[in-house]
Amino acid sequence: MMRRAVLVLVLVLAALAGACNAAAADLSPAEQRLVAAVQAESADALLLLERSVNINSGTMNAAGVREVGALFRRQLDQLGFHTRWIDMPAAMQRAGHLLATRDGGQGKRVLLLGHLDTVFEPDSPVQKWDRQGARVRGQGVNDMKGGDVALIQALRALARVGALEHSRLAVLLTGDEEHAGDPKSVSRRDMVELAKASDVALAFEGTVLGPGGRATGTVGRRATSEFTLDVKGRQAHSAGIFGAAGYGAVYEAARILDGFRQQVVEPGLTFNPGVILGGTDIGYDPAQSRGSAFGKTNVIANAVTVKGDLRYLDDAQRDRARARMRAIAAQSLPGTSASITFDDSYPPMAVTAGNLALLALYSQASADAGLGEIDALPAEARGAGDIQFAAPYVDSLDGLGASGRGAHSPGEELELASVERAAIRTALLLYRLTR
Numbered sequence: 001m002m003r004r005a006v007l008v009l010v011l012v013l014a015a016l017a018g019a020c021n022a023a024a025a026d027l028s029p030a031e032q033r034l035v036a037a038v039q040a041e042s043a044d045a046l047l048l049l050e051r052s053v054n055i056n057s058g059t060m061n062a063a064g065v066r067e068v069g070a071l072f073r074r075q076l077d078q079l080g081f082h083t084r085w086i087d088m089p090a091a092m093q094r095a096g097h098l099l100a101t102r103d104g105g106q107g108k109r110v111l112l113l114g115h116l117d118t119v120f121e122p123d124s125p126v127q128k129w130d131r132q133g134a135r136v137r138g139q140g141v142n143d144m145k146g147g148d149v150a151l152i153q154a155l156r157a158l159a160r161v162g163a164l165e166h167s168r169l170a171v172l173l174t175g176d177e178e179h180a181g182d183p184k185s186v187s188r189r190d191m192v193e194l195a196k197a198s199d200v201a202l203a204f205e206g207t208v209l210g211p212g213g214r215a216t217g218t219v220g221r222r223a224t225s226e227f228t229l230d231v232k233g234r235q236a237h238s239a240g241i242f243g244a245a246g247y248g249a250v251y252e253a254a255r256i257l258d259g260f261r262q263q264v265v266e267p268g269l270t271f272n273p274g275v276i277l278g279g280t281d282i283g284y285d286p287a288q289s290r291g292s293a294f295g296k297t298n299v300i301a302n303a304v305t306v307k308g309d310l311r312y313l314d315d316a317q318r319d320r321a322r323a324r325m326r327a328i329a330a331q332s333l334p335g336t337s338a339s340i341t342f343d344d345s346y347p348p349m350a351v352t353a354g355n356l357a358l359l360a361l362y363s364q365a366s367a368d369a370g371l372g373e374i375d376a377l378p379a380e381a382r383g384a385g386d387i388q389f390a391a392p393y394v395d396s397l398d399g400l401g402a403s404g405r406g407a408h409s410p411g412e413e414l415e416l417a418s419v420e421r422a423a424i425r426t427a428l429l430l431y432r433l434t435r
């Protein structure tokens with residue numbers, strides 16, 4: 001009996017060991033060493049995260065942004081990257097960006113994107129590093145110092161196993177992602193140039209978890225643009241509004257906006273009139289996003305202005321939406337006229353076949369490491385981000401960072417173990433991309 005019990009125990013243990021190794025079974029011996037190297041870096045990575053979070057780096061706190069940049073720069077210097085700080089013009093009032101490159105002459109040219117700044121300025125009441133067991137709260141833990149550190153951890157692990165040697169990588173950590181400096185043709189010029197010289201772009205914004213806690217990858221992000229609708233009417237006595245005087249600017253603005261809502265909506269497209277002013281004397285200050293309006297109930301309003309945003313999946317959708325909006329605005333009620341203008345802000349990260357192929361590689365790496373397959377996150381599920389400036393030129397994937405909750409809010413927090421998971425997936429993906 002005793003001997004049989006021991007035999008059963010041995011069999012059970014063997015089965016358990018087999019189950020544990022199943023995760024690694026799809027990794028080559030070199031890849032298994034790489035995963036072990038990532039795990040060996042985890043304690044240092046958490047210390048690096050804590051140090052970076054304890055430096056306030058609100059976008060407008062240029063000194064703090066540069067200090068976080070210097071901290072990460074030392075890490076990248078140690079790994080043999082050529083690093084430099086890219087200054088922005090003084091008038092832009094932004095800290096600048098950290099660029100680190102290495103050109104080993106082999107494999108895909110990969111652009112790696114993160115940002116140094118957070119939405120929390122020095123006067124923010126939100127605490128810095130506040131660890132509570134397996135999670136941590138703090139300024140930018142999730143958006144996106146956790147992702148920056150996961151990237152650095154992956155690079156350190158690749159270096160440890162000698163796999164960084166011949167790779168062609170560019171790491172760009174921007175200092176103003178949360179409030180990009182204007183003009184963007186200047187603040188994002190280096191990113192665009194790097195994207196044009198790359199095969200793949202990966203960004204380390206937080207990994208969004210889908211149903212059942214499954215990780216997702218971001219293969220598309222909607223473009224943002226703004227619209228301005230200006231409507232004119234004839235100022236006259238209110239009694240004439242349904243007669244010769246015409247309907248006035250307010251009714252006409254209402255007609256146009258409701259026309260947009262009823263006739264222009266399609267999946268993935270949204271437009272939001274955010275502010276409206278109407279009357280006989282209106283003024284709007286775009287710098288302050290505020291204005292004034294004067295009018296009288298017995299006078300037909302002669303002017304309305306509306307400011308809104310327009311978010312779209314790709315340029316074809318943008319062009320379709322704008323053509324319909326212009327057509328609706330042109331169907332003027334008697335006694336009125338209207339004009340609508342558009343301003344592009346963030347270009348779209350369209351869902352392309354190249355992005356989906358990159359997601360498939362990433363998902364395979366994750367599954368092979370026993371961390372589960374990765375689903376595509378719908379493009380409308382997250383706001384605008386830096387990768388959109390690179391995406392028009394290169395196959396792109398975002399959302400490779402750590403996982404947390406409440407980005408931009410006082411409750412922003414991070415699951416600490418997710419940094420290691422992100423680093424393992426990233427290290428394997430980079431290993432496979434650069435071979």
Ligand SMILES: [Zn+2]
Pocket residue numbers: 115143144177205
């Ligand atoms: Zn971010």
